[in-house]
Amino acid sequence: MRATKRDIIFAAPFAIFALGVIGYGVYGLIGFPPSSLTLVITVIAGVIISGSFQLPVGKIPGLPHVGVAISMLAIQPAEESPVLGVCIWAIGLLISQVFLRRRLFYGLYVTGLSSASAFAFVGTQLSLVNFGVWLPLSFLAATTVYYALILLGELARQWGRTEVERGFGLSAFSPKRIGIIILVVTTAATLMNYVDSSVINWLEHDPEANLTPFVVLLAALVFYALSQRMRYDRNERRLNAIVEAAIELPRETGSGLATALQCRAQSILQANFVELRDREPGPGEIGVAVNINPDTTQYLVASRKIGGAPFARDDERALASLAHMASEAARIQVEVDTLERRANTDPLTGLPNYGAFQEALTEANENRPYHEGIALLFIDLDEFKKLNDSFGHLAGDELLRAVAERLQSAAGGGDIVSRVGGDEFVVILTGLVSLEQAKESADKIVEAVSQPLRVEGHDMRPVVSAGLAFSSHRELDAQTLVADADRTMLQVKRSRGPGGSVEGSVVSISTHRSTRTNDIVARAIRENRLSLAFQPIVSVDQGKIWAFEALVRYVDPELGPISAPSLVARAKSLGLMNELTRQVITKALDAAEEFYLLEPSINCMTVNLELGQISDSELGPYVREAAREHPNISLCIELNERSLRSVTEDLRNDAKRLQDAGLLIALDDYGSDDSSVGALVHFPMDVLKIDKSLIDNLGDVRQREVLKALQGFGDNLGYTIVVEGIESPAMVDVMVDLGVRSAQGYYYGRPVSLARTLERLRRSGPAASIDVLADHARLP
Structure with missing residues (x-):
C-alpha cells in the first residue's frame, strides 16, 4: 500500500x-x-x-x-x-x-x-x-x-x-x-x-x-x-483474466505492450497504481522484474492506498505471471524481428533482398493513389565477373557495397532500392506523374552510380545497363513490370561489345504492354465503347423468361476481347468503375425497354454493382433516378454475397433506400466456398442467386437438401430464389423435383448481344427452352 x-x-x-x-x-x-x-x-x-x-x-x-x-x-x-x-x-x-x-x-x-x-x-x-x-x-x-x-x-x-x-x-x-x-x-x-x-x-x-x-x-x-x-x-476470475492476457500480450509490441501490461495488471490486481520503473518495489508495494525493452530490466510495481485491501500472495504470483508473459512476448518479438530482418536483408550491402523487394513492389502498386505512376529501374553491373577474376572477390564485394550506397543516396527517401542478384539491383520509383519524370529520375541514379571510384587500390568507373518500365495505373500483376524492365535491361547488355551501338551506362525504356491495356480500357470507357450481353432468367415451372441479366463486354481491335473480370479490375484500378457502371445501367435499361415492347411480361433487368457503389456518396442517387425514368422496368441490383462481409449499417440503410425507391436487391453467387448465413438475415434483399458451385454434383443428397431448404427459406420470406449454372435437361428435372421455380444457365441461353437477344424474342417470344445447339451455332 x-x-x-x-x-x-x-x-x-x-x-x-x-x-x-x-x-x-x-x-x-x-x-x-x-x-x-x-x-x-x-x-x-x-x-x-x-x-x-x-x-x-x-x-x-x-x-x-x-x-x-x-x-x-x-x-x-x-x-x-x-x-x-x-x-x-x-x-x-x-x-x-x-x-x-x-x-x-x-x-x-x-x-x-x-x-x-x-x-x-x-x-x-x-x-x-x-x-x-x-x-x-x-x-x-x-x-x-x-x-x-x-x-x-x-x-x-x-x-x-x-x-x-x-x-x-x-x-x-x-x-x-x-x-x-x-x-x-x-x-x-x-x-x-x-x-x-x-x-x-x-x-x-x-x-x-x-x-x-x-x-x-x-x-x-x-x-x-x-x-x-x-x-x-x-x-x-484472475486465472481467466491471465489467460486472456496470455492471448492479448503477444499481439502487442513496444509501447503498446507496456501499456497493455500495465492495464492488465491494474485490472487483475484491482490496484490503484501500476507502473513500469527502474526502481525496485518499496514498502507496501509488490513488484517483479520485467524485460520489455532489449537489454533493459525494469520493475512492474503495483500499489494500493492505505486503507485499501492488502495484496495477497496470489496477487504477487499473478503479477509475476503477467511480467513473465510480457517478457517472453518481447523476447520473441525481438527474435522474430531479427529473423525477419535477416530473411529480408542482403547481408553484404544491407539492402532489402529479392523477397523484400517483391513485397515492396506489391505494396507500391496496390496502395498508390489512382493515376499516380510508379516505375521499376532494373540495373546490372557490366563485366562484374571479369572484375572478380582480375582483382578478387574482396574487390567485387567492395564495389557492390559502394554501388548500394550510391543507389540509396541517389534514389532518395521515397524510393526503394534492393539487391536482387549477384550484380543486379532494382529501384522502385514512386509518386510519378509521367514517363518523362521517371526517365529523368532513372538517368540521375545511373549517372550517380557511374561516377569513378577507387576499389582495392584500383581506379575504376562502374558501367551499368539499366531497363526502365513505367506504369501509370495500378497493375493487375506487378510482376509484369519486373519482366519488362529485366527484358529491356538485357537488350541493352546485348547491344554492347564489338560492333555494338551502346557504350557507357545507359537507361532504356520498356514499352510496357499493361500500360497500353490500361490506356485502351480507359479510352473505351471514356468514349462509351462498351457493349452488353444479356442472359435470360427463367421461370422453371412456367417455362418463360421473366428477366435478363446485363453483362459488360468489350472487344478491342488491337488486343481482341478483354474478359469481363479483367475489364472490371482495370476499371477499378483506373478509378473509372462508377463511370463503367453508369454506362452499363443506362444501356441495360434502354435494352429492357426494347424487350418490354416485344414482350411486356419481361419487365425486369439485373445489373451487377460493387457493394460500395450503392451508397449515396457514389451511385445511389443515380441508380434511383435511373429507375424512376423507366417506370415500366424493375431494375434489380446484384451484389456479390462475399462482399457483404464488410457491410456497414450505412450500407444497409442505402440498400433499404433503393428498395423503398422500387428497386430490387439480389445477392449473387450465394453458396460459394466462403459464403455466410449472416448475409441472408442481416442484409435487405429480394432475390437470392445460388452459385453454380452448389449444384456441381446433384447426385449428392446433401446438395439437393440444401437447395430444397433454400427454396423453402425463400418461399417463407417472400424471396425469389434463382439457381445459376443450369446446363442440361437433367438438371432442369432435378430443379422441378426440388421445387425450384427460377433458374439461369447455358441450357436457357448464353449471354448474347442486344441484337441477338431481340432476334430470339421475335422468333420464340418469352419461351424459356430453345434449340440450344442451333443457338450455339449462331453465336458470334
Missing part, C-alpha cells in the same frame, strides 16, 4: 489509540483475569480466523474492504467489563491485520479505527437491550453504527484531496453492498447469541460444561469457509 505523509499523520493517532487499547487488554488479562480464559482465547482466535473474510464496499480500487470480525463481540469474553472485552477483541484484530497487511503500522491504524468503532458497537447494543429493544434490532443498529464510523474515518482521511488523488468519493460506495454486510454481521451476531443462550443451554447436560467457546469458534470457521470460497472465485 502506498502511504503519503498525509496518510501517516492521519493514521498515527489511531495507531497510538490501538496501542493503548492493546495495552489495557493485556493489563486487564493479567491483573483482572476474566472468569473464562478459554472463552478469551477462543474470541481472540475467532477474530484471527474470521479476519480473512474481507468484503468490498464499492466497485473501484482503493475503497476499503471491511471485515466481519465485529460479530465475535456478540458474546462478551469479559461479561463483567465490556470495555475489557473490546480490548481483548482488539488483540485478535491486531494479530489478524498484521498478518493480512504485513505491516505493523497499517495493522495498528486499522485496529485503532476498528476499536473505536467497536466501543460504539458495544455501547449501542447494550444500551438498546437495556431499553428493551428486540435483540436483532439492537445488533442491527450497533452494526450500522460500527460500519458508519469505519467508513466516515476513511472519508475523513480522504477529505480535501482531489478526485484523482483520493480515487473515490461518497458516491463510490455501494449502499447495496454496505447493507448486505450489515445484514450478514447482524444475522451472525444474533444467531451466535441465540445459540449460546438457548440452544447450548438446552444441550448442556453437565452443569460444569461450557460450550460458549464452541459457538464463537463455529461462527469464525463459517466465516473462514466463506472467505476461502470467495478466494476461490477470485482466483478463478
Whole structure:
C-alpha cells in the first residue's frame, strides 16, 4: 500500500489509540483475569480466523474492504467489563491485520479505527437491550453504527484531496453492498447469541460444561469457509483474466505492450497504481522484474492506498505471471524481428533482398493513389565477373557495397532500392506523374552510380545497363513490370561489345504492354465503347423468361476481347468503375425497354454493382433516378454475397433506400466456398442467386437438401430464389423435383448481344427452352 505523509499523520493517532487499547487488554488479562480464559482465547482466535473474510464496499480500487470480525463481540469474553472485552477483541484484530497487511503500522491504524468503532458497537447494543429493544434490532443498529464510523474515518482521511488523488468519493460506495454486510454481521451476531443462550443451554447436560467457546469458534470457521470460497472465485476470475492476457500480450509490441501490461495488471490486481520503473518495489508495494525493452530490466510495481485491501500472495504470483508473459512476448518479438530482418536483408550491402523487394513492389502498386505512376529501374553491373577474376572477390564485394550506397543516396527517401542478384539491383520509383519524370529520375541514379571510384587500390568507373518500365495505373500483376524492365535491361547488355551501338551506362525504356491495356480500357470507357450481353432468367415451372441479366463486354481491335473480370479490375484500378457502371445501367435499361415492347411480361433487368457503389456518396442517387425514368422496368441490383462481409449499417440503410425507391436487391453467387448465413438475415434483399458451385454434383443428397431448404427459406420470406449454372435437361428435372421455380444457365441461353437477344424474342417470344445447339451455332 502506498502511504503519503498525509496518510501517516492521519493514521498515527489511531495507531497510538490501538496501542493503548492493546495495552489495557493485556493489563486487564493479567491483573483482572476474566472468569473464562478459554472463552478469551477462543474470541481472540475467532477474530484471527474470521479476519480473512474481507468484503468490498464499492466497485473501484482503493475503497476499503471491511471485515466481519465485529460479530465475535456478540458474546462478551469479559461479561463483567465490556470495555475489557473490546480490548481483548482488539488483540485478535491486531494479530489478524498484521498478518493480512504485513505491516505493523497499517495493522495498528486499522485496529485503532476498528476499536473505536467497536466501543460504539458495544455501547449501542447494550444500551438498546437495556431499553428493551428486540435483540436483532439492537445488533442491527450497533452494526450500522460500527460500519458508519469505519467508513466516515476513511472519508475523513480522504477529505480535501482531489478526485484523482483520493480515487473515490461518497458516491463510490455501494449502499447495496454496505447493507448486505450489515445484514450478514447482524444475522451472525444474533444467531451466535441465540445459540449460546438457548440452544447450548438446552444441550448442556453437565452443569460444569461450557460450550460458549464452541459457538464463537463455529461462527469464525463459517466465516473462514466463506472467505476461502470467495478466494476461490477470485482466483478463478484472475486465472481467466491471465489467460486472456496470455492471448492479448503477444499481439502487442513496444509501447503498446507496456501499456497493455500495465492495464492488465491494474485490472487483475484491482490496484490503484501500476507502473513500469527502474526502481525496485518499496514498502507496501509488490513488484517483479520485467524485460520489455532489449537489454533493459525494469520493475512492474503495483500499489494500493492505505486503507485499501492488502495484496495477497496470489496477487504477487499473478503479477509475476503477467511480467513473465510480457517478457517472453518481447523476447520473441525481438527474435522474430531479427529473423525477419535477416530473411529480408542482403547481408553484404544491407539492402532489402529479392523477397523484400517483391513485397515492396506489391505494396507500391496496390496502395498508390489512382493515376499516380510508379516505375521499376532494373540495373546490372557490366563485366562484374571479369572484375572478380582480375582483382578478387574482396574487390567485387567492395564495389557492390559502394554501388548500394550510391543507389540509396541517389534514389532518395521515397524510393526503394534492393539487391536482387549477384550484380543486379532494382529501384522502385514512386509518386510519378509521367514517363518523362521517371526517365529523368532513372538517368540521375545511373549517372550517380557511374561516377569513378577507387576499389582495392584500383581506379575504376562502374558501367551499368539499366531497363526502365513505367506504369501509370495500378497493375493487375506487378510482376509484369519486373519482366519488362529485366527484358529491356538485357537488350541493352546485348547491344554492347564489338560492333555494338551502346557504350557507357545507359537507361532504356520498356514499352510496357499493361500500360497500353490500361490506356485502351480507359479510352473505351471514356468514349462509351462498351457493349452488353444479356442472359435470360427463367421461370422453371412456367417455362418463360421473366428477366435478363446485363453483362459488360468489350472487344478491342488491337488486343481482341478483354474478359469481363479483367475489364472490371482495370476499371477499378483506373478509378473509372462508377463511370463503367453508369454506362452499363443506362444501356441495360434502354435494352429492357426494347424487350418490354416485344414482350411486356419481361419487365425486369439485373445489373451487377460493387457493394460500395450503392451508397449515396457514389451511385445511389443515380441508380434511383435511373429507375424512376423507366417506370415500366424493375431494375434489380446484384451484389456479390462475399462482399457483404464488410457491410456497414450505412450500407444497409442505402440498400433499404433503393428498395423503398422500387428497386430490387439480389445477392449473387450465394453458396460459394466462403459464403455466410449472416448475409441472408442481416442484409435487405429480394432475390437470392445460388452459385453454380452448389449444384456441381446433384447426385449428392446433401446438395439437393440444401437447395430444397433454400427454396423453402425463400418461399417463407417472400424471396425469389434463382439457381445459376443450369446446363442440361437433367438438371432442369432435378430443379422441378426440388421445387425450384427460377433458374439461369447455358441450357436457357448464353449471354448474347442486344441484337441477338431481340432476334430470339421475335422468333420464340418469352419461351424459356430453345434449340440450344442451333443457338450455339449462331453465336458470334
